[in-house]
Amino acid sequence: MIPLNKITNEEEANAVIHKLIELSQLKDLAPEQKATLHSRIFEIPNNALTHSKSEFGIICHGYYKNKKTFTFSIYDLGIGIPQSVRNYKKVNMNSIDAVKWALEKGNTTKIGDYPRGIGFTLLEEFRQNFRGKITIITEDVLYTASENGESRYIKLNKLVRGTLFTLKISV
Amino acid sequence: MERKIIISELINNALTESNGLILREKIEIFLKEMSEDDTITLDFKNITLFATPFFNASIGYFILNLGPEKFAKIFKLEQISELGQSTYQHSYENAVEIYNRNTNTDIVGEVTKTNIENS
Numbered sequence: 001m002i003p004l005n006k007i008t009n010e011e012e013a014n015a016v017i018h019k020l021i022e023l024s025q026l027k028d029l030a031p032e033q034k035a036t037l038h039s040r041i042f043e044i045p046n047n048a049l050t051h052s053k054s055e056f057g058i059i060c061h062g063y064y065k066n067k068k069t070f071t072f073s074i075y076d077l078g079i080g081i082p083q084s085v086r087n088y089k090k091v092n093m094n095s096i097d098a099v100k101w102a103l104e105k106g107n108t109t110k111i112g113d114y115p116r117g118i119g120f121t122l123l124e125e126f127r128q129n130f131r132g133k134i135t136i137i138t139e140d141v142l143y144t145a146s147e148n149g150e151s152r153y154i155k156l157n158k159l160v161r162g163t164l165f166t167l168k169i170s171v
Numbered sequence: 172m173e174r175k176i177i178i179s180e181l182i183n184n185a186l187t188e189s190n191g192l193i194l195r196e197k198i199e200i201f202l203k204e205m206s207e208d209d210t211i212t213l214d215f216k217n218i219t220l221f222a223t224p225f226f227n228a229s230i231g232y233f234i235l236n237l238g239p240e241k242f243a244k245i246f247k248l249e250q251i252s253e254l255g256q257s258t259y260q261h262s263y264e265n266a267v268e269i270y271n272r273n274t275n276t277d278i279v280g281e282v283t284k285t286n287i288e289n290s
Contacts (some may be wrong), residue, residue: 010187010224035219036254042186042222050224106265114232115266118223122261 007059013045016059024063026070026171037171040126041072043119044165050110054078054162063171073166080139080163084109095139096153103143123167132169138162174201175212184220185255191228198233202245210244215251226262234266235273 007013017038021027026037045059054076061072079087082098088109093101101107108117127134127145136143142154176197182190194213201211213230234242248259 010189014184014186014220031219032252032254035221035252039186039220039222039254039258042220043224046187046222046224106268113235114227115235115262115269116223116227118227118261118265122223122258 007045010046010049013049014042017041020061025065026063029171040123041167043123044072044074044167047119048074048076051084068170069168070171071166071168073164075162075164077162082139082141095141096155099138099141099143099153127167127169130169130171132167135166137164172209173212174209175214177214177216179217185215185218185225186220186222188224188228191225194229195232210247212247212249214249215255218255219252221255221258223258223262226259231262231266234263235270239267239270
């Protein structure tokens with residue numbers, strides 16, 4: 001069991017990922033595969049910690065033995081990707097364009113003295129290698145990148161607070 | 172002279188920004204003491220976990236500040252797994268792209284400024 005706790009930094013996020021892999025059937029993966037899974041999943045909470053400006057979030061995961069799929073989700077109660085992009089670019093972008101901008105390689109809303117903006121690209125590559133699916137729900141946008149490689153942006157008719165990111169892969 | 176940093180003596184994973192900053196600090200100390208032809212080898216033996224925040228905060232910083240050419244002359248990575256190499260490569264290429272973009276923008280800015288002054 002992983003006790004309910006607060007994740008406020010990268011080290012705590014890393015510790016939770018380690019526990020959830022070791023407590024599931026994924027602990028029997030080959031060391032290299034386990035390291036890849038751990039490393040790539042780490043990009044997800046790291047992204048939420050960096051960008052969401054949220055003090056609260058939820059991590060869920062599941063391993064479905066029959067379908068041999070692993071799902072990892074993180075939901076934060078932050079400002080959402082579109083608003084984060086609008087604040088950074090200081091323009092009034094529509095939400096789908098803002099999410100498209102955010103997911104493009106090299107783009108980041110975090111200013112600093114070193115380069116960023118590559119985390120999602122790695123996740124997308126990881127998804128392709130493991131025949132997976134990515135789903136993002138933020139503000140009024142649903143983004144999916146499916147197993148067949150197709151990406152879609154759908155405008156929702158309701159606003160969602162924060163951002164939900166889900167990765168599903170075959171293992 | 173080759174200076175070596177054994178990463179596992181500093182940190183236990185190459186995932187986090189904070190670990191990247193620890194490595195950066197160590198490299199900065201070496202760079203201050205270095206002569207023209209000295210090199211720095213980053214030895215990743217026993218490091219199994221790699222993510223972009225680590226490489227961005229460490230080597231990405233030096234690519235932006237030294238430039239890709241000087242970076243390539245100084246730094247070498249060894250005993251790094253396939254996962255590590257792949258993650259590093261993504262971070263490296265992203266940093267080079269940003270460096271080139273910034274450099275081109277600076278050049279355009281300088282040329283524009285000169286043209287205005289001379290007009």
